Amino acid sequence: MNSAQSRKLIRNIISMDFLRAVVINAIVLSILLLLFEPTIKSDDYDTEMVIYGAVNGKYSSFSMYPTFFFGFIIKLLLGGISKIPWYIVFQYLLIFFSFVMIYISLNIKDKKSLILIMGCFFFIGYELYIRFTFSKTAGFIIVAGLLAILRYIENEDVKWQSLFFPLIFIIIGISIRAAMAMIVLEVFFSAVIINIAINKEINKKRLFKFLILSIIIIAFRNGIVRVDNAVKLDGEWSQYVLNNFKRARLQDYSMADYYKYADQYSEAGISENDYILFKDWGLYNDYDVFSPTTLAKIGDFNSANGVDSLKDIIEKILKNTLHYYSGETSFYFFVFVILWLIIANGMDMKKKMIIILPVIINCFLAYSYMSYKGRLQHHVDVIVLIAGTVLLLYYYQSNSLVVETKYIIPPYIVLLVFLCTFYNSLNNSSYYDIRVSNQNIQYKKNKKIMDVFSGDKKHMYEFCTYDTNNLYDAVFTPFEIIPRSYYSNLDISNRYYIPDWMEISKSYEIDNIYAEATNSEVIMFACTDQNAKWIEHLQKYINEHYSESAVFVRVRKVGNVNVYRFVDEKFDYEGYLSNSIDGEDIEYDINVEAKDNVVHLEGYAYLNGVDSYTQDVCFEMVDNTDLSRKYVFALKEESNAKADNNDDVKYSGVVADINLETDNYSIWMYIKQGYEVYKVQIK
Numbered sequence: 001m002n003s004a005q006s007r008k009l010i011r012n013i014i015s016m017d018f019l020r021a022v023v024i025n026a027i028v029l030s031i032l033l034l035l036f037e038p039t040i041k042s043d044d045y046d047t048e049m050v051i052y053g054a055v056n057g058k059y060s061s062f063s064m065y066p067t068f069f070f071g072f073i074i075k076l077l078l079g080g081i082s083k084i085p086w087y088i089v090f091q092y093l094l095i096f097f098s099f100v101m102i103y104i105s106l107n108i109k110d111k112k113s114l115i116l117i118m119g120c121f122f123f124i125g126y127e128l129y130i131r132f133t134f135s136k137t138a139g140f141i142i143v144a145g146l147l148a149i150l151r152y153i154e155n156e157d158v159k160w161q162s163l164f165f166p167l168i169f170i171i172i173g174i175s176i177r178a179a180m181a182m183i184v185l186e187v188f189f190s191a192v193i194i195n196i197a198i199n200k201e202i203n204k205k206r207l208f209k210f211l212i213l214s215i216i217i218i219a220f221r222n223g224i225v226r227v228d229n230a231v232k233l234d235g236e237w238s239q240y241v242l243n244n245f246k247r248a249r250l251q252d253y254s255m256a257d258y259y260k261y262a263d264q265y266s267e268a269g270i271s272e273n274d275y276i277l278f279k280d281w282g283l284y285n286d287y288d289v290f291s292p293t294t295l296a297k298i299g300d301f302n303s304a305n306g307v308d309s310l311k312d313i314i315e316k317i318l319k320n321t322l323h324y325y326s327g328e329t330s331f332y333f334f335v336f337v338i339l340w341l342i343i344a345n346g347m348d349m350k351k352k353m354i355i356i357l358p359v360i361i362n363c364f365l366a367y368s369y370m371s372y373k374g375r376l377q378h379h380v381d382v383i384v385l386i387a388g389t390v391l392l393l394y395y396y397q398s399n400s401l402v403v404e405t406k407y408i409i410p411p412y413i414v415l416l417v418f419l420c421t422f423y424n425s426l427n428n429s430s431y432y433d434i435r436v437s438n439q440n441i442q443y444k445k446n447k448k449i450m451d452v453f454s455g456d457k458k459h460m461y462e463f464c465t466y467d468t469n470n471l472y473d474a475v476f477t478p479f480e481i482i483p484r485s486y487y488s489n490l491d492i493s494n495r496y497y498i499p500d501w502m503e504i505s506k507s508y509e510i511d512n513i514y515a516e517a518t519n520s521e522v523i524m525f526a527c528t529d530q531n532a533k534w535i536e537h538l539q540k541y542i543n544e545h546y547s548e549s550a551v552f553v554r555v556r557k558v559g560n561v562n563v564y565r566f567v568d569e570k571f572d573y574e575g576y577l578s579n580s581i582d583g584e585d586i587e588y589d590i591n592v593e594a595k596d597n598v599v600h601l602e603g604y605a606y607l608n609g610v611d612s613y614t615q616d617v618c619f620e621m622v623d624n625t626d627l628s629r630k631y632v633f634a635l636k637e638e639s640n641a642k643a644d645n646n647d648d649v650k651y652s653g654v655v656a657d658i659n660l661e662t663d664n665y666s667i668w669m670y671i672k673q674g675y676e677v678y679k680v681q682i683k
Contacts, residue, residue, distance in 0.1 A: 054486050140383060145165075153213075251278075330389070343408070558613075603654060
């Protein structure tokens with residue numbers, strides 16, 4: 001492209017159509033941001049954690065889902081201006097200019113069409129800007145690029161130079177999520193069918209353009225994927241690339257039923273409790289029990305049972321189609337546009353069906369393929385139906401169709417059903433939880449809790465996977481940057497060979513979290529009240545594989561989060577508390593109450609000048625008759641203790657129960673801070 005052509009291209013871009021498109025889409029985006037709080041999927045949060053260096057303290061070009069090309073762009077931007085949350089800002093810019101590209105491709109000329117398009121942009125924008133996830137971004141900018149290419153193919157007056165930006169957008173979309181390219185391209189194949197059916201002959205020139213450009217896009221897609229895999233295989237991400245599919249095959253696709261294949265599971269070294277922890281609780285990161293070899297064996301259980309018949313496959317696909325689509329927001333505006341096209345004047349019904357049916361069929365084929373693979377996912381279905389919607393809008397506009405006011409009731413009934421169906425979802429501020437009415441408030445509460453854990457680098461915390469969406473991945477809002485090293489001691493059990501999370505345990509010189517958990521002063525386990533059953537399964541898991549006599553003890557409570565450690569039933573308390581010194585610096589107020597053969601201890605205790613959260617508290621009961629001893633760890637929680645620095649004593653509350661076998665006893669309290677142990681008699 002010479003300089004004259006470049007200048008002409010720039011002039012064409014900065015045209016009235018372009019400026020109008022920018023203004024209209026700015027209005028749509030502004031309204032959406034005024035009405036709703038943007039929320040992101042946990043996959044995006046995890047990707048941010050890696051790229052922003054939230055786990056290992058280093059910006060990264062690599063992550064689990066996007067290619068390293070995309071990660072490199074974000075890393076480059078962070079290196080320039082580190083205070084901008086580039087992960088979401090860059091994608092917002094891509095979404096915005098994709099809408100601009102679609103607007104220009106639709107060639108809107110009249111006011112009625114403008115209102116229709118703005119309405120559609122608003123609903124599509126809700127899915128992209130508000131219920132944000134990188135897969136939708138990738139799919140949508142590919143949709144925008146393909147629509148601009150379709151306009152070039154079908155209009156002789158559109159110059160080939162106009163392909164530059166659409167192809168750039170498609171390449172960026174592929175670099176964000178390569179898998180989206182093929183599924184969007186499949187929907188756009190409808191245009192070839194429509195073109196042949198309407199013209200009743202094959203336009204060789206158009207077909208040639210479509211095939212060449214499709215080949216170019218597929219070549220880019222395959223090339224980017226191969227280069228990304230090659231780069232990752234040459235470094236610390238190699239284990240993830242090689243082994244994650246074995247995990248995903250079971251968790252994301254299909255895992256053989258334990259009770260149906262009990263003998264095979266037993267031969268593979270997997271118990272019923274192991275199966276429950278893996279499948280129901282998402283515990284993956286024990287590479288000794290859930291090794292790649294073991295997961296591959298489990299993945300073959302279903303295969304050994306034979307392949308479903310064609311009849312079974314069709315029944316499986318059709319069984320829940322209507323129910324599934326009824327819960328998809330994009331299905332409603334897809335149906336809305338179909339009805340709008342049907343009632344429009346300017347084209348006979350036969351031609352309308354020639355346009356509508358191929359689009360419906362190709363969208364359904366995409367759904368059927370994903371259903372067959374067991375990979376039905378909201379973000380994929382949204383993009384498939386958005387692609388279909390945009391394609392139908394293109395044919396509506398390119399044929400200059402018009403809808404008379406008296407015929408608009410059917411589409412608006414669909415709109416009303418949509419609003420009634422998704423009223424609760426539209427009012428919530430969480431990608432997952434309709435109970436979250438204000439995301440900022442919820443995230444601030446979570447941050448106060450997670451700040452306590454993040455600040456305690458003395459311990460490594462292993463979080464329950466079921467607390468991902470309500471706590472672990474719900475601390476920083478989409479437009480906040482997750483600080484580097486914030487999660488450097490906060491692990492979670494559903495990471496499988498992801499280098500950043502593997503580095504957490506390595507930094508504490510831990511080879512296997514679960515094998516080394518018993519009697520560890522470093523390893524802690526955390527879950528919310530609602531997931532308390534997890535720790536029971538975890539104890540059984542450790543008993544079966546590593547320590548028969550290990551028991552969990554609740555030692556901290558921060559907000560609604562319980563923190564546990566594992567100790568042996570014959571734990572050497574005397575050794576643990578040896579070399580204790582007089583605790584004259586201990587501030588305490590402990591109430592001792594004996595009732596029903598139990599001594600209940602409750603109050604507060606702390607060492608002056610030290611963060612009370614980091615202090616371990618243990619009680620010793622001495623039978624004054626035979627001098628036998630009993631020990632118990634105290635639960636640390638928030639207290640009302642007052643001091644010069646109230647933050648230091650915030651978690652000085654202590655609670656414990658000791659079984660009572662005599663009325664003649666003494667009680668001592670120990671506070672362990674680092675290697676020092678302080679002792680005071682409280683009864």
